[in-house]
Amino acid sequence: MKQPEFMILIDNQAYTKLRHFIELSNHDEISFLGLIDEIKDGDQIQALLVSDIYLLDQTVTPIETTLANKAVADLMIELASTSIDVSRLKCWIHSHADMKVFWSVTDDDCCSTLANGSYSVSIVTNSRGDILSRIDVYQPCHMTLDKVATRIHYPLSSEISELYTTEFQSKVKRSKPLPRSKDRNKAALTLDDQNELEQALDQGYINIYEYQELAGFSVFDDVCGGA
Ligand SMILES: [Zn+2]
Incomplete structure (x- = not known):
């Protein structure tokens, strides 16, 4: 039986937030941290979902972004105070503004410093909306899985899904060319x-x-x- 493709999903509301901040950042780089939810079938992880993103205090230029001292620590304290498991903070997202998406030497170094005993998800995007994603696994050794398929996650309630399906079936007729x-x-x-x-x-x-x-x-x- 064919295995479903493993992929990274970005929650549509988190993605909307991300695009808005990137639009505001204009021609500057900008970075975020994100929460990861593991979507499993039994014990097997089928997808990693970026369920929310957080903008941190930072200084930005068109070619780099520098987080303020204590910015990550402050976020972790904030998450813990709202009972969010801080070990889910496994995602780093940054924008290359007007440049292409790729992993620079600085980005590679950053992915190494994210080492947390399990894995991290890194996503680089740009003002055009291109996306490149990788997963770095740190145990038993540091391995990188690059160019991981990434999709926006649009969850639909069963009622809405049924409504759209009925509309589709009533309006769209299939015919042979x-x-x-x-x-x-x-x-x-x-x-x-x-x-x-x-x-x-x-x-x-x-x-x-x-x-x-x-x-x-x-x-x-x-x-x-x-x-
Ligand atoms: Zn970069």
Whole structure:
């Protein structure tokens, strides 16, 4: 049985917050920390969900961001005071502003300093919304899994999901595409298809060139005897 693709998910509200802060940061880099929830099937982790992000006190420039002293410690105290397990603080996100997404030497160093005895998730994004994600595992040795598939997580309640499914089914009809034959095989079209196309042509819904494209042959063949 095919295993579902392991991926990193970003909660849509956390993502909205992230994009807003990045827009405000304009042409400067900016960084965040995030909470990770493990989505499991039995004992197996199927996805790592960035469930919330936190903006820290920092100084930014177009090429770097420096966290204020004690910024991380202050966040951990704040989380602990609201009964959030601080060991979930495993995610580091930063924006490269107008530059491409890649791991700089400084970024690699930072991922090494995040070593926490288990793993960390790092995400680099930019003002265009490109995303590059990696997972660094620190035990039994430091290994990096780069370019991990990353999606925005849009959870739907079963009621809303059912509502949208009903709307979809009532409005969207599936149909087979009309065959397009490059070898001018008239037999590729059924008689009904040909009649429908001819009717569309007669009534002006399609022009002669569209007719030829859809029918897969030239109407001039019959006149000129074909080439
Ligand atoms: Zn970077």
